[in-house]
Amino acid sequence: MVTVTINGQQYQVPEDVTILEACRMNNIDLPTFCYDDDLKLAGSCRMCVVESPGRPLLIAACVTPVFDGLTIETESPAVIRARKTILELLIARHKMECHVCEKNGDCRLQDYCYRYGVAESRFTDGGMLHFPIEDPNPFIERDYDKCIMCTRCVRACEEITVAQAIGVKDRGHHAQISTAFNGKLEDSPCVFCGQCVMVCPVGALTSKVSAAYHGRPSDVDKRVLTTCSYCGTGCTLELNVKDNKVVGVTSNRDENFSPVNKGALCVKGRFGWDFINSSDRLTTPLIKENGEFRPASWEEALNFAAQGLKKIKEEKGADSIAVFTSARITNEENYLAQKLARAALGTNNVDHCARL
Amino acid sequence: MAQEMHIVLKNRDKINPLDINDYLAAGGYQSLVKARGMAQEEVIEEVKNSGLRGRGGAGFNTGLKWSFSYNIKSDEKYVICNADEGEPGTYKDRIIFESDPHIVLEGMAICGHAIGSKKGYIYCRGEYPQVVDLLKKAISQAKEKGVLGDFDIEVRMGAGAYVCGEESALIESILGQRGEPRFKPPFPPVSGLNWKPSIVNNVETFANIPAIIHKGAQWFTGIGAKSYPGTKLLSLTGDVKNRVCIEVPTDTTIRDVIFHFGGGMRNNGQFKAVQIGGTSGGFIPESLLDTPIDFDSMRKIGATLGTGAVFVMDQSRDIVDVVTRISKFFEHESCGKCNPCREGVFRCHEIMKKINKGLATEEDLEKIQLLCLVMEQTCLCGCGQAAPSPILTTLKHFQEEYEQKLLPA
Numbered sequence: 001m002v003t004v005t006i007n008g009q010q011y012q013v014p015e016d017v018t019i020l021e022a023c024r025m026n027n028i029d030l031p032t033f034c035y036d037d038d039l040k041l042a043g044s045c046r047m048c049v050v051e052s053p054g055r056p057l058l059i060a061a062c063v064t065p066v067f068d069g070l071t072i073e074t075e076s077p078a079v080i081r082a083r084k085t086i087l088e089l090l091i092a093r094h095k096m097e098c099h100v101c102e103k104n105g106d107c108r109l110q111d112y113c114y115r116y117g118v119a120e121s122r123f124t125d126g127g128m129l130h131f132p133i134e135d136p137n138p139f140i141e142r143d144y145d146k147c148i149m150c151t152r153c154v155r156a157c158e159e160i161t162v163a164q165a166i167g168v169k170d171r172g173h174h175a176q177i178s179t180a181f182n183g184k185l186e187d188s189p190c191v192f193c194g195q196c197v198m199v200c201p202v203g204a205l206t207s208k209v210s211a212a213y214h215g216r217p218s219d220v221d222k223r224v225l226t227t228c229s230y231c232g233t234g235c236t237l238e239l240n241v242k243d244n245k246v247v248g249v250t251s252n253r254d255e256n257f258s259p260v261n262k263g264a265l266c267v268k269g270r271f272g273w274d275f276i277n278s279s280d281r282l283t284t285p286l287i288k289e290n291g292e293f294r295p296a297s298w299e300e301a302l303n304f305a306a307q308g309l310k311k312i313k314e315e316k317g318a319d320s321i322a323v324f325t326s327a328r329i330t331n332e333e334n335y336l337a338q339k340l341a342r343a344a345l346g347t348n349n350v351d352h353c354a355r356l
Numbered sequence: 357m358a359q360e361m362h363i364v365l366k367n368r369d370k371i372n373p374l375d376i377n378d379y380l381a382a383g384g385y386q387s388l389v390k391a392r393g394m395a396q397e398e399v400i401e402e403v404k405n406s407g408l409r410g411r412g413g414a415g416f417n418t419g420l421k422w423s424f425s426y427n428i429k430s431d432e433k434y435v436i437c438n439a440d441e442g443e444p445g446t447y448k449d450r451i452i453f454e455s456d457p458h459i460v461l462e463g464m465a466i467c468g469h470a471i472g473s474k475k476g477y478i479y480c481r482g483e484y485p486q487v488v489d490l491l492k493k494a495i496s497q498a499k500e501k502g503v504l505g506d507f508d509i510e511v512r513m514g515a516g517a518y519v520c521g522e523e524s525a526l527i528e529s530i531l532g533q534r535g536e537p538r539f540k541p542p543f544p545p546v547s548g549l550n551w552k553p554s555i556v557n558n559v560e561t562f563a564n565i566p567a568i569i570h571k572g573a574q575w576f577t578g579i580g581a582k583s584y585p586g587t588k589l590l591s592l593t594g595d596v597k598n599r600v601c602i603e604v605p606t607d608t609t610i611r612d613v614i615f616h617f618g619g620g621m622r623n624n625g626q627f628k629a630v631q632i633g634g635t636s637g638g639f640i641p642e643s644l645l646d647t648p649i650d651f652d653s654m655r656k657i658g659a660t661l662g663t664g665a666v667f668v669m670d671q672s673r674d675i676v677d678v679v680t681r682i683s684k685f686f687e688h689e690s691c692g693k694c695n696p697c698r699e700g701v702f703r704c705h706e707i708m709k710k711i712n713k714g715l716a717t718e719e720d721l722e723k724i725q726l727l728c729l730v731m732e733q734t735c736l737c738g739c740g741q742a743a744p745s746p747i748l749t750t751l752k753h754f755q756e757e758y759e760q761k762l763l764p765a
Binding site: 046047081 | 517539687690693694695699700701702706707709723726732733
């Protein structure tokens, strides 16, 4: 343990932590854009800078280790001046359309501008660059007029999904997040998992599926923690519910809640949820009679299926039946399905979609 | 009267740079033999005691830097020569290579022995293809003669990015990544190329090593300024008569550099300002010309020695116009990694353009000053931290030139 002095108060902290971690352990909040617990450090947004007496430069807390005797101020006039200036520089290049932005109310840029009272930018000479939105993919909206270049999306793509679909192209003020040769996402190694959307602190990356003004993150009534039903992996996700309808899926990155996937999802879990409220969705079993389907109860439908199988077994033998199961059910359910085939139906004709 | 003193350029115009035999005949590679006969700690101690400080701009004690890498146990260590020479107006490294490439190879090999490295890289700027050819020839001659022993040197070429002269961006570039600086710590001597201990030194720094090993630390400390001993190569440009590369003891004054070695002003012009250390150096007015060029004296007057570029301006030069052009350079060269530099240099250039066109007000001056102060304090690397220097120093020393261009209140 080492002793550090933060805002005039002494704290004992482990010697192998950064200044940011030491602050967070002691409930001292530092603003960050590029920092992410699960990603490699970038140290590039410079929002977490703190002041240490006697040092002419401000220190980026997220990438600087603590040492015994370290003294810092986290909200000194110089620190606040720096943060305000950086915020002014960022909003000068940011398309300010909070009133129609999907991230309104859940945006770090908004939060910090509010915290430091930055209403508008003085650094508007030269206007702002405009990056056209041209990506036709059905899942991820990429509006780089709102991008603050924190590169969390690039690091999430590389480190969580290991797709390396995006990187930074060009340099300086023209730098932009891009696929190789600035092509479309669907022509890149992108698998549309949406981890980039998950980590984006502003409205640059949003879900096209939950867009169209269904309900923004700040509007949802509740977030229901549940397990994805697409496969047996068992990823945890959060259904965003508004007016008793699912209006989006987000993920919980806390491993206490999300032990399997720690917030990471695949394209199906993150974007394939709009069937829930679809009018085409089957909500009751159907039995076909005279070429027409009619609704039935579960009991009636199961009996109907059992009778049908029994009849075939009696007439054609057990091996005329095969059981084919799905990766959408769990291992345990798959086990039960093969047991049903072998013990009840009496056949070894069992197969699974994952084998193909 | 002040005299040039040649340590780094001792073989300039005396040997054929493309013939290793000339270098050997002039006593070349004897220091490497001597160093290899010494313990590693002894070599490091000698360099440390000589007081040699990095000649690339940061002025860090070279021997101390080497000791950091030496003290770390690692299967691989690297010696990297920074020959990116991207500061506009700087051409000393090219002169060193074109006069005497082996002196640098020898310095690198001595460093290799001292820290325990078998692999060296020379990162040469892409605009010097002829130097790359020359270096490759020199390396193959040295290998043929066997003078380097088991120390291997490879040349890598830059692709024109200014920021790749920053040591960690240079390392990223060698690795084939985007030329963006890393945050520090860890510093390259601890964790550099391939995250192994790596010494990045400037061409001129390595070129000083053979003489220090040959003649000893004590000899070196007796030359030039006490806190920054030795000589410094300066490349003169602008409105000065002799636009040449000189090597002078570090206690030489700026006035002597310009009016003695530089031969005074061109076309009988009147001196107005000099910018030393490259594009990110501060502007120095006439009143400060008697400052010695050493690192600490320059820092005291709010300027830098930097790479040793000396850009002289006469009274016909419009300071605001010059600074506007400089700010355009930084807008072009910012890598875009950190917020204050990426956005700051762009806005600085825009505000400078506005001032230069006569469309600015007092408020714009305050605005650019605030922006520059925040950039100096918060930018990730030396590029962004130093970019405001020309603006801030001219606002200090040539404020009236800015005020003349403001809109009437």
